[in-house]
Each structure stands twice: as C-alpha cells, then as structure tokens.
Amino acid sequence: MEKDKYSAYVTSIEEQCKDLTVETVHKLGEGWMSMVLKINEEWAFRFAKNQRASDDLDKEARILPSLSSCISAAVPRFKYYGRQKDGLAFAGYRLLPGEILMENSIHSFNEKERKEFIIHLSEFIKELRAFPVKQAKANGVPEQDLHSFYSRLQQEVEKDIFPLMNSSLQKYISSCFQDYLHHPRYAEYTPSPIHGDLSMDHLLIDPETFRITGVIDFGDLAISDPDFEYRYILEECGKSFLQSLLSIMGEQNIDDILKKVAFFVTFDHLQYILEGIRRKNNSWIQEGLEEIECEMNKEK
Incomplete structure (x- = not known):
C-alpha cells in the first residue's frame, strides 16, 4: 500500500496534524530537495530532504500569507506546518485549482492559447515584482548579488569542470563569463x-481558458535582477516565446535581455555539472556537458 510505502511521512502528519486522518497517499513529485505527497486527494504535503529545503519552507511559511493577497493566482497557504524526526520542516496545504503544466506543454498550445497564457504569465510576474522589497526582506527573503555569485562560479568551473572540457568548450565558457x-x-x-x-x-x-490559476514552489523566492526570472522560460519555452513575453511585459532592449538570460541558462548547466561532480553522478555531468556543447554549436 502507498500509505505503508511512505509511513515515515504519514507518521509525521498523523502525530502533528491532529485534525487530519490520513486515508490515501500518492506521490506528487520528488527531487533531491523535497518529497511531495497528495493526501486524501485534497492536500499537498511537502517534506524537506535537506537543510536548504527546510530553510526554504520556513521562508515560504513567513512570506506566503502576505504574498497571497497581492497575487491574482492562488498560491500555497500552509494550514499544517511541522518538523520531521530529523528536524527538517514539512508543510501541508490544500491542492491549488487547475492542472499543472509539464515542461513541454507550451509547445502543444495553438497561437491563441499561447497568447492568452503569455498575458497571464506577464500579469503574475508584474504582480510579484510589485511586492514591496522592504516587506520581503523583513520576512527573510534574501537578496542575490548575481555578479559576485557568478564570479565565484567562474572560479569553481575553471577548477573542477575545465579539466573535463576540450579547449573549444573552455574558450566558449570563458567568453560567456x-x-x-x-x-x-x-x-x-x-x-x-x-x-x-x-x-x-x-x-x-x-485548461479551457489558459488562465494561470495557481503557482507553487516559492522556495527560491529572492530579491534579484528581474531578468533572472526568465531563465527557465527561455530554456523550456524557447526564444520566440520569451520575445513575446518580454514585449507584452513592456521590456526595453529585448535583444540585450535575451542575451543575458541565455548566459543565465548556460551558468545553470554549469551548476548542474558541479552538482553532478559533488554527487559523483556521471549522467548529470555528461548531460550538462552535452547541453553546453549544443549551445556552443548554435552560436557558431
């Protein structure tokens, strides 16, 4: 039974969420940061698997109540919050309305659906940007200094990844930084x-109107370069999609933004390789190297 398979998680729920009786359990998703379970077909429970994920849940618990009043789409509202036996956090909230998109879902949209979705995506991004920075900081949202971060990343890459690359890839990465x-x-x-x-x-x-009904996983919420928000959109939806979004957002210097966001995507691949090295996961290393080589070849 699924309930037996996830017994440790179920025990945390039953011991700390006294008004909730766990009847059904299904896995919604799992990564190296968190396990997410659907409970009783009504609740989503997220369990941190490491300290960083636990800290992110703490941050969400502080900021989401304020953020929810400023965002048109639904966001998680934690009704349940507790600690697992190892001290890491877990949180439970009612499932949000709508259907979760997949990474490649956007490519099946027709032109009208795509335009409608982009409009609603731009509205969410604008609403989030309008949230007061001072209030976000007061609730523990960190500020990212991307220039310093990527300066340090360059040093790590040259030390740990360059030995795995041929000279052409090394030159390409050096030029990106x-x-x-x-x-x-x-x-x-x-x-x-x-x-x-x-x-x-x-x-x-x-799925009928292509309106965004909910947004989840605010664990990486930060105060940062607004253009940093676009990196997964470029990677998953493509350049023409991001161009349309930037236009609707009213962004200036769109070509400059596209180039900058492309750098963010490349740097993400490098971080993925570094994580593969740390975890001794050769498939992650190889996948990251192939992605970067593909990027380099497109630039030629």
Whole structure:
C-alpha cells in the first residue's frame, strides 16, 4: 500500500496534524530537495530532504500569507506546518485549482492559447515584482548579488569542470563569463522579488481558458535582477516565446535581455555539472556537458 510505502511521512502528519486522518497517499513529485505527497486527494504535503529545503519552507511559511493577497493566482497557504524526526520542516496545504503544466506543454498550445497564457504569465510576474522589497526582506527573503555569485562560479568551473572540457568548450565558457561579468548594463537594474524557479511545472492553468490559476514552489523566492526570472522560460519555452513575453511585459532592449538570460541558462548547466561532480553522478555531468556543447554549436 502507498500509505505503508511512505509511513515515515504519514507518521509525521498523523502525530502533528491532529485534525487530519490520513486515508490515501500518492506521490506528487520528488527531487533531491523535497518529497511531495497528495493526501486524501485534497492536500499537498511537502517534506524537506535537506537543510536548504527546510530553510526554504520556513521562508515560504513567513512570506506566503502576505504574498497571497497581492497575487491574482492562488498560491500555497500552509494550514499544517511541522518538523520531521530529523528536524527538517514539512508543510501541508490544500491542492491549488487547475492542472499543472509539464515542461513541454507550451509547445502543444495553438497561437491563441499561447497568447492568452503569455498575458497571464506577464500579469503574475508584474504582480510579484510589485511586492514591496522592504516587506520581503523583513520576512527573510534574501537578496542575490548575481555578479559576485557568478564570479565565484567562474572560479569553481575553471577548477573542477575545465579539466573535463576540450579547449573549444573552455574558450566558449570563458567568453560567456567575460561577456556577462563585464557588460556595462547587466549590473544596472532595480532589484525586485522574483519567484526564482519559474519553470512550467510550477504553474497551474485552467485548461479551457489558459488562465494561470495557481503557482507553487516559492522556495527560491529572492530579491534579484528581474531578468533572472526568465531563465527557465527561455530554456523550456524557447526564444520566440520569451520575445513575446518580454514585449507584452513592456521590456526595453529585448535583444540585450535575451542575451543575458541565455548566459543565465548556460551558468545553470554549469551548476548542474558541479552538482553532478559533488554527487559523483556521471549522467548529470555528461548531460550538462552535452547541453553546453549544443549551445556552443548554435552560436557558431
């Protein structure tokens, strides 16, 4: 039985959520950060698997009540919150309305559906950006200094990844860091709140209207370069989709933004390789290297 399979998680729920009797359990998703279970076909429970994920849940518990009043789409409202036996956090909230998108769902949309979805996506991003930075900081939302972060990443990459690359890939990566870190306008932005993990599978939509009905997984919420929000959108939905979104957002210098976001995607692949090295996961390393080589070949 599924309930027996996830008995440790069920025990945490039953011991700390006294008004909830667990009758059915199904896995909604699992990554190296969290396990997510559907309870009684009504609740989503997220269980942190490491300290970083636990800290992210703590951050969400603080900020989501305030954020929910500023966002048109539904966001998780934690009714249940507790600690697992290892001290890591877990949280439970009612399932949000709508259907979760898959990473490649957008490619099946027709032109009208695509346009409608982009309009609602732009509305969510604008609403989140409008949330007061001071209030976000007061609730523990961190500010990201991307320039410093990517300067450190470059050092790690040269030390740990360059030995795995041929000279062409090394030159390509060096030029990416050089062009990003020394671009005169990339550091000129007004920091704003961003979701930080805006992949398609964190969005729920009404399949009839293509309106965004819910947004989940705010664990990477940060105060950062607003353009950093677009990196998964570019990677999953493509350049033309992001161009349309940027246009509807009223962004200026769209070509510059597209180039910057492409750097963010490349740097994400490098972080993926580094994580593969740390975990001794050769498939992650190989996958990341292939993605970067594919990018380099497209630039030629």
